[in-house]
Amino acid sequence: MNQFDPTRPSTPSNGEPSPGTGRAGAHAGLGRPRPEATPVGATAAPHRVPSAAPAPGEVERLVGGWHHDPHGVLGAHPTPEGLAVRVLRPLAERVVVETPAGRFQLSHLQDGLFTGLLPLPGDAAGSTGYRLRVSYDGTEHVQEDGYRFLPTLTEQDLHLIGEGRHEQLWRALGSQVRTVDGVAGTGFAVWAPNASGVRVIADFNGWNGIAHPMRSLGSSGVWELFVPGVGEGALYKYEIATRDGRMLQKADPLARSAEIPPATASVVHVSSHTWHDQEWLERRAGLTAHDHPMSVYEVHLASWRPGLTYRELAAELPGYVRDLGFTHVELMPVMEHPFGGSWGYQVSGFYAPTARLGSPDDFRHLVDALHQHGIGVIVDWVPAHFPKDDFALARFDGEPLYEPADPNRAEHPDWGTLEFDYGRTEVRNFLVANAVYWAEEFHVDGLRVDAVASMLYLDYSREHGQWSPNEHGGRENWDAVRFLQEMNATVYRRCPGVVTVAEESTAWDGVTRATDVDNHGRGGLGFGLKWNMGWMHDSLEYIQHEPIHRKYHHDEMTFSMVYAYSENYVLPISHDEVVHGKGSLVSKMPGDWWQQRANVRAYLGYMWAHPGKQLLFMGQEFAQGAEWDHETGPQWWLLEPEWPAAADHRGVQDLVRDLNRVYQDCPALWQRDTDPTGFSWLDGHAAEDNLFSFVRYDRAGRPLVCVSNLSPVVRTDYRVGLPPTGPDARWLEVLNTDAEAYGGSGVGNPDPVKADPTPWNGQPTSTELTLPPLATIWLTPA
CATH class of the missing domain: 3.20.20.80 (Glycosidases)
Known part of the structure; x- marks a missing residue:
């Protein structure tokens, strides 16, 4: 195979311009082909046709893997002399073009390139009216020619990608099973703006991408190819020719399915799951997390019951969580990751649920089952960093792409990973669309965003000299701030009822404030909730x-x-x-x-x-x-x-x-969680007694009193203030953590207690309680 030569000129040596790019590339000519005098065979057999040789150097660029517009060379191209057809089929013995006007055998030119000048006008067969009959080892295979199709991405797709506003990016990039002009196949598209060439390598081509070079769609940085006959389950990667002469093999950043690690290929996936949670989604759309109950059971799926698949988990986890009364589960990252010991926090496949536990539809089945049990699903999401594994995002097209070019900004000092370049339009789009993807495609009810603090500060875990200040001389990463604001605003706009939760460990102001600028000129990050x-x-x-x-x-x-x-x-x-x-x-x-x-x-x-x-x-x-x-x-x-x-x-x-x-x-315990008037200390200063007492109120003013005695002694006749609830008020102990049923000593207040008019703890009434040792009790009006 010819090696890539970075000094090779971008135009053919005969001075003709390079083939066009983009949509025109499918039909663009290569200048005037030079027919060769090859006799035409009998009509009963395929006609031998003159060769339609490409311009000098084109074959080497095609076979070498650094051609930016293979569709300008391959496929069918009308010329004044006839229809020039060029097909790249390494190892083929014979290639015949089948048209409505007959069959024509192509000539092998070199390195698997078969060419021919069919004696047909361009509109007789055109670039859409033929098939290929390719023979290997004496066996003929009927194939469609992927190089006769226009790009499968629309102009609108490319415009939105360029603007960084393609909110359903996974529907444009990645692998898309589709039918084009009546032909079934898969469209492949990947963003690699620094690449000199990109090819699809896959199980369907023996992991040799010579026959499947992709075309560059101009300034978008996107490379695209439609491969007929490829469908669900195909394994693939992208082979990327870098500008410095290397060949990289990369998994698809937008792959919706992946091989089971340690294998690293991407998998063509089409969902066939039928959802049964419409009632849940409709109810969720009318709720907000702030004023509704939320108690969350955090789960690492791979180890909750080791060995269970998504579908097996769906048979056990929802029932267990519902029995315990949790309203939500939070799943540690389910996105594909190379190292199990990272617990999923070093993600290589942001759009693919880990194949360790099953297929993407198997994961959908688990979410669906949880919803049918009345349980919301929050997933941990990790836009703060990604691993350096060669097959994944790191230096994706041979140069910094998803990570900043500045090594000091790119390196995450704590985890040996790389940070995202939040200032780059396409990277921000990749992440914002990913957040939307999990909500729309998998119906998740929330995203808990990991390591937000490491995103917000340029000097996070860095020593003096290891970071550079922002344009205002500060330590804030304003690119990350703008990304988080856009992500939150987009998710809340598109996905009613979904909540975002920040794991943010500093005192950054306004993490859960709206992104809109308030009366003080401040816009928050826009999260719904924040870990305390x-x-x-x-x-x-x-x-x-x-x-x-x-x-x-x-x-x-x-x-x-x-x-x-x-x-x-x-x-x-x-x-x-x-x-x-x-x-x-x-x-x-x-x-x-x-x-x-x-x-x-x-x-x-x-x-x-x-x-x-x-x-x-x-x-x-x-x-x-x-x-x-x-x-x-x-x-x-x-x-x-x-x-x-x-x-x-x-x-x-x-x-x-x-x-x-x-x-x-x-x-009272959840309706006014974000309202200061929903809480009042009864006694927050009883340090000598190791005692804490307070009252919570619901919207109607109904109270719940909590008293925690965190000393190992029983306190009898301990007076506690009570909010007024009317004459002859009686209070009932609705929860006592010292109950015998829980393994406690059984000390408490089994009968309702009567409030008396003795003012205490700033309240007009009070009562004397028996406080069990090392215990918390809850009281409500009887």
Whole structure:
């Protein structure tokens, strides 16, 4: 094979201009072909036709893989002398063109290029009225010629791509099974603006792309080819000739399906899933997350029940989550990724659910099943970075493309990955469309955006000299800000009821503020919710102290209310808190086994009553003692009857079930999550007693009182203020984390308690309660 020569001129050596590009390329001539005197055979056999040799150098460029307009050479081209037909079929013995006027055998010119000048006017057979009969090893195959078709992308597609506004980019780029002029096949399209040539290599061509060079669609940077006869399930990659003479083999960035790792080919996919969640989607469209219940069960699908496929998970996960009363699941990244140990956070296939667990339609089936059980689906989405694997996005066309050209900006210092170039129109479009894709194609109800802080700051995890300030001399990455604003605005406009959630660990102002400029001239990032990392850190710090020391750390539990309404928050106890030596939730707790479980129960009771939504990682709902291991998953055997301490673990699981049930039944716990008037401290200063008490209100003013006694002593006749609810008000203990059913001691207030007119805690009425040890109780008017 000829090697690429970067010094090769872009015009043929005879001085004729290079073939045209874009849509005209399908019909453009190559100058006047030079017919050769080849006798015409008998009419019973295919006619031998004169060769229609291309201009000098064209064959070498075609076969070498650096031709920008193969359609200008290959296919059928009308000329004054007849119809010039050129076909590239390496290893073929014979190529015959079949037209309405007869069959004509082409001549082999060189390197698999067959040519002929058919004695036909251009409009007799044209470029659309013929088929090929190609013989290999004595066997003839009837084929369509992919080089007789116009581009499968429309001018509107290319315009939107150029503008960075193609909100359904996956319908233009990637592999699209379609029928063109009555011919079934697959259109391939990829953005590679720095490439000198691009070819499709695939299982249907023996992974040799010589016969399938793609054409450049001009300044769009898109390369395109329609391949007849290729359909669902075909494996493929792109072979890219770089400007410095290398040949790269890359998976399709827009592939909607991929091989099971460690294999890395893309897969042509067509969905055949029939959705059954229309009622769910219609109901969702009228809801907002802020004023509705949301308790989230975080799941790593590959290890929740190791070995289960998407469809097998669909038979088990929805029922389990519904039984526990969670309203949503949050799935750690399901996008394709090369290394399982990354848990999906180093994505190589942004448009493809991981094939480890099944097909894209299998994943659709899982989402559908969750919806039919009344459970929303949030997926982790990772637009902050991508891995450097050779087959994926890194230096995709031989040069920085998806990543910034500046190495200091491109390198993500924490994870050995590359960051996206948010300032590049096409890259921003790739990511915005990807967010829309998961909502529209897979019906997901939310996107939790990972590592937002690393996107917002140019100096994130960088030392002095490793970063450059923005145009105003600051550290803010304004390109990333604009991308996040566009992504959020687009998702909320196109996908009613979908929520976006930011994992953002700094005090960036306005993460959940609307992107529209407000009266102060400020536009927010536009997220619906934000993980409250401060609450998570502070509350876990507090609860890990021995109770005797907690009074010195009291403000770690109360400080969250200073900023609780600055954003719309989710309270996360996520996978990050139960790995890498941090210990599981129950193992963080001080004391013996009974006290550890009591602390967990009290903590969860406090968490579910605190303003904000809740998120709990799998395995923590039944107090497993070991850290999460992505190979083995939750320790389900702890719940089996033969396990000596099974009742202890089931007690915590039963508490989580009741927390979710009472939570959803009490609008005071979720209806005014973003309204400061929906919360009031009763006593946030009882440090000596390790006690916290507050009241939540729903829109109608109905209250729920939460009291957490985080000391190991029973407090009898402990007076707590109560909001007024009318004469002869009685209050009922609707939840007690110390109940015997949960493994507690059974101390509490089993009978309704009567409020008396003694003012206390700033309230006009109060009552004396029995507060169980290391426990949280909830009270509502009887």
